[in-house]
Amino acid sequence: MLRLHYNLEKVSMGLVAGxxxxxxxxxxxEIAPLFTIDETVELPDDLRPHTPLxxxxxxxxxxxxxxxxxxxMVRSLADELDRYGPYSLASESAYDHPMLWGSKRTGxxxxxxxEKYSDDWHVAHLINPRSVVPASIMPSYPWLNRxxxxDILSDAMATLARLGVPYDDAMIEAAQADAAAQSRPDSDDVDGFLERYGERPALRAFDGDPDRLTEMDAVVAYLQSLGTLTNAPYEIMTVEATDDP
Structure with a gap:
């Protein structure tokens, strides 16, 4: 085998072909399993897409x-389950483009x-991480208050709809109004938002000020949605715990 490899190295085109x-x-x-993903990954009945905000x-x-x-991506290891909760399922990320599982954990x-922390905690953490976690090395993001x-939410949702995310025409058309309504629970557009997305998404002024819509509102709304789009992981963990001898 080594002689074959040695001889192959003498022929540049042969080495390239190898x-x-x-x-x-x-x-x-790596790619072949993706062609059967529709058959191997079953979407949870209660999986919802992200709201515009x-x-x-x-x-x-x-x-x-x-x-x-x-x-x-919570792995199915005992220490991770104890620290983070139920392990991640592929179906949870079915509507994510791109998915953000990753493997890097500086944080x-x-x-x-x-919903693990309050909105106020997230706002303080993003503006100055060391105000709530003294040993944090995370950068500060004070500009998120802008x-x-x-303007591009409708176009973004229309693109995701073509990729299979269940946004209908009414959701796409009302994207800007729904983004504002989710952070302004007393606005006139809330009824429309609830009609399109139901009562599961959080509905409140995430940055603490309902009179303005900021990037902070959007980031905190997203962070508070993580792990809440479906109950499937928690149900699986409950079944597995029940089945254990």
């Missing part, structure tokens, strides 16, 4: 590079972060 073949086999092994927060989360330090995993640009 590299291409090896890379192709590895790629096929949460979706805007997700885009800001990616824009600021938060995914580089925080994974969103903690946030897959189950939703107004939220909602």
């Amino acid at each position: 590299i291409i073949l090896a890379a192709s086999v590895g790629g096929i092994v 949460e979706l805007a927060g997700r885009e800001i989360y990616m824009r600021e590079g938060c995914y580089a330090c925080h994974s969103q 903690p995993d946030i897959a189950r972060l939703g 107004p939220l640009d909602t």
Whole structure:
């Protein structure tokens, strides 16, 4: 085998062909399962898509590079289950484009972060992380208090709808109004928001000021949604705990 490899190294084109073949086999092994993903990953009945405000927060989360330090994938290891909660399911990320599972943990995993802390805690943490976590090395994001640009929300939702996210025409058309309504519980648009998204999404002034719509509203709304889009992981953990001898 070593002699074959040694001889192959003498023929440059043969070596290139061998590299291409090896890379192709590895790629096929990784890609092939994706062609059957519709049959192997069953969507939970209660899985909901992100609201326009949460979706805007997700885009800001990616824009600021938060995914580089925080994974969103709880592994099925005892210590992770004890710290973070139920392990992550592929079906939870069915509506995420791109998915943000990751493996880098400079900061903690946030897959189950939703409603773990108050909105005030998140606002303080984003403005000055060391005000609530003295040992934190996370950067500060004071500029998130600026107004939220909602002009591209409808286009973003229309694109996601083409990728299979269940946004209908009414949701897409009302994206800007719904983003504002979710952070203004006393506004006239709340009834429309509830009609389109139901009562499960949080409805409140996330940055503490209902008179303005900010990037802080969007980011906190997104963070508070993590782990709350479906109850499937918690139900599975309950069944597994019941089945254990």
